[in-house]
Amino acid sequence: MPNQPLKPDKVDMSVNLGGLQMKNPVCTASGTFGYGSEYIDYFDPALLGAVIVKGTTMEPRAGNPPPRIVETPAGMLNAIGLENPGVEAFISQYMPELRAQGVTVVANIAGNTLEEYGQLAQRLDHVEGIAALELNISCPNVKQGGLQFGTDPDMVYQVVNMVKSNTQLPVIPKLSPNVTDIVAIASAAQEGGADALAMINTLMGMAVDIDRCRPTLANIFGGLSGPAIKPVALRMIYQVYQQVKLPILGGGGIVSVRDALEFMMVGASAVSIGTGIFVDPYLPCQVIDGLQEYAAQHGLASIKELVGAAHQE
């Protein structure tokens, strides 16, 4: 990129992710930033491209018994168990403040059945302030023997299709990396009508407490997040970018500006930061500034020019 450097404020940082308009490409990942107010002492959530709120289900859920989290090498496992107050409480208790703060809100929904996804989509469709729906499809389908929605192309197609037919909002399925063929899953989501893809959710893992000689997590298995999974996330996004023509919200292990650049270069139009916030609450703002500076130094008039740059020959 031999362009002339620009002033940072001359870089257009806005991105449009399949209809989700964001002032910059940096979001906080679902389940790691609560409902936007938990980190209010550290920065204004309205500065973010979007806040993806904690996963929401039809009914309230108490979540799993503790221990729910454990640190692993350059990562962590979580088995929160989708603790949340249910969709009605989300709308009545949390949305008013998010609206008042001017936050771009992406709701993240999870269902036990295909029908629940449809109901959730319908219920959230006209709620003021919600800009898009992210679909957590790493949940067991209780009607299909607990097989995860996200591991079967057919079920992915059906979930996306169901949600699309119940909402006008941009629909962003969040792909599970625990699959043999991520491109097949992404293609199924595209056929189902997805407007964009979020990738990746956590890798399924576990840890053992050798002192107790038992799995550390009460739930035995948990989702692996953090820097450890970055190489897998980058690989999957690279593969999907080459074969599927949907914008990608990329994340999994971002803890620095350089990490975010890697994600954009392999094909992410925007990035999400999860575990990285626990390490450094200022990280999302640092990434926004860092991306802008990088673009300016390399003479890119728009941050969009970075997307997929590592694919060029």
Place this chain on the structure above:
Amino acid sequence: MPNQPLKPDKVDMSVNLGGLQMKNPVCTASGTFGYGSEYIDYFDPALLGAVIVKGTTMEPRAGNPPPRIVETPAGMLNAIGLENPGVEAFISQYMPELRAQGVTVVANIAGNTLEEYGQLAQRLDHVEGIAALELNISCPNVKQGGLQFGTDPDMVYQVVNMVKSNTQLPVIPKLSPNVTDIVAIASAAQEGGADALAMINTLMGMAVDIDRCRPTLANIFGGLSGPAIKPVALRMIYQVYQQVKLPILGGGGIVSVRDALEFMMVGASAVSIGTGIFVDPYLPCQVIDGLQEYAAQHGLASIKELVGAAHQE
């Protein structure tokens, strides 16, 4: 385990992995310990349960162009490209020294086609000093459009079956973790006649060199190993141990005695150390001693009593 402590030398450290008899449960992983002599200045490879040598193919292979490796958070990616001198040179150039040293050798074989696996098995069957065959099935099947053998239960069944019908040696397929359902793969291997399972091979990943705006590895994708993948390895072994009745050679990210204990507790009968050797060449010996001490302290007369201990209620 409220048993009385024992003296370490009273612990029986031997294990039998589906017919592969080892003096202790600690092996070095294929591709990380060359042909057993590279680390000779640091320790005697005959001390190990087994040395699993570098992957061998029918014909010599030059391997991939550099860069072949890159460090990642708590891990590394490699795309060596199976550089090796071919099966004949392996037998004539490397086996004599390994035999002379009294090393328990496990050969690791990789084929382009089903037939090549059969040929390799046959060729190695009566070579003195080879105690078992490990099958690297994370290779593309060139007759099936490059689909990896290890990602399809049917192909796994066929490869294992083919090898079994060409050798008397214990056959240990090494499972790829890049699959949706590891239990289905393990079951297919069992049906094919596997004597034991090795798990896991590397996760497929990539890294970007942001200064060049290109994938870091010349091969673009590489295999992720090291502590980063430990939670995934433990989870898969835990799942397979519950459903498939074959002994497991467990590995993926072991860098300490505690890590090795975690693997045995989830169900590994023996462990393999790969990337950990690069970090500390003495690690395999430390793990042998550490396991023995742990067993002694907990009054276990045999190290086998540890296997699967985390599953008990």
Place this chain on the structure above:
Amino acid sequence: MPTLESALVISNNQVSSHMFEMELAAPQIVPFCEPGQFVHLRVNSLNDPLLRRPLSLYDVDKKRGTITLLYKVVGKGTTSLAQLHADEYVDVMGPLGRPFSYPPAGQWAILVGGGVGIAPLLYLARRLKEKNYPVRVLYGTQSSSELVALDRFRQLGVQTVAATMDGEADYQGLVTDLLYQQLSGQEVEYLYTCGPEPMMAEVAEYARQYGLNGEVSLEEHMACGVGACLGCARKLKDSDEGYVKVCKDGPVFGLYEVELDLAPR
């Protein structure tokens, strides 16, 4: 208001075989510190350990703008912390969590600390003293060499009785036995306790027997420290209302509010 600051290490001294005392200049955090709260530290700038580590406010010097932490080296996070030298910086978030409340007027404050669980009780004692509460401290450790906070309590001028198993302190035995022996029914007492859970459970049992009230400070593995990740869950006692979060709803809870584990984890 909690904040994040890069704090200068003033000193980081070993005070017993496994314990360290670290003083940090944290002028932005200090003004908001209340006893019972904690700070969340990033022990180095690497990915190992990845997560922050929670440590209680052991003491706070508002004039000097410093906080002091007392920590036991148990794993890689605290090992990394112990390697910090004076004049280096460490990244501190805080103060976090719900602080101790003060006793109802006229009640004695009884502080029962075990091991490194003594940490949050020193700053509490200082503030209770300032507010002229009558304070008594019962402090238990395995051996007398671990009574690293004793001098600090005595310097504060609060009555402190030490219990160790080796018989080289005021009392030989468990601090909870000392509690029963020394205090039963003498005054109306408000109990504060922090230490191993079986010890705290015993203190709660004592309180139940004498109809006393008080607070307990709990630990749970944490990621965010601010209530965002829902990782540090604890079950409320006799309740189906789900889980409280130790980082935000605690670490201080009412003595009867949460289930205490009688078996060591």
Place this chain on the structure above:
Amino acid sequence: MPTLESALVISNNQVSSHMFEMELAAPQIVPFCEPGQFVHLRVNSLNDPLLRRPLSLYDVDKKRGTITLLYKVVGKGTTSLAQLHADEYVDVMGPLGRPFSYPPAGQWAILVGGGVGIAPLLYLARRLKEKNYPVRVLYGTQSSSELVALDRFRQLGVQTVAATMDGEADYQGLVTDLLYQQLSGQEVEYLYTCGPEPMMAEVAEYARQYGLNGEVSLEEHMACGVGACLGCARKLKDSDEGYVKVCKDGPVFGLYEVELDLAPR
């Protein structure tokens, strides 16, 4: 014989804006050290960075039993290394790799080093000196403040000419220009070079023009450092024989043996 030892840090001093010099007591490693070899360091006991870092032997003091390393802080490994204090320990494997060979009798040894690439040439110069070879050193850096090895060469008593871009040393310009200007055809020269690859390629080109021979020291990302992982591959020049391994077949190669990258990586 190479070995692994926990080496005591004698000193670890900053010698320019980004460079450090570290002396380590490594009595088990020292007896086997030859110029051009390297050691493989574990910079801390954590998983970050995970892999060891290769550094050339800058100097070796067989009497004191110490090795000295000269390193540039470029990433997290070298940053961690720079944080080591005297009296701490660091885990060192070595000596590893193929050393430099000595020139045929009667030839001048010409050492051309650029930047931190000067590192392996100091110990080489010391040993050449001991063996009474005539030695001349051409040493180039960007600015004169980076000529951190200059005094050491001069203390050795070898003729050293420094080239920098800022004009504050003996010669203003590239060290390869200095090579052409000062040496062309004067004596039969045996060339040793280490530095950025375009510089080494230029030195090889100079040698080709004058029909000279010599050696080059290469770098490649490494995991094992002992030839086991096959990670540090380099293509031999004009050959289909596959790849050599920098850690075991090198890092020293014949000047014409391997492809050199003209473009900086």
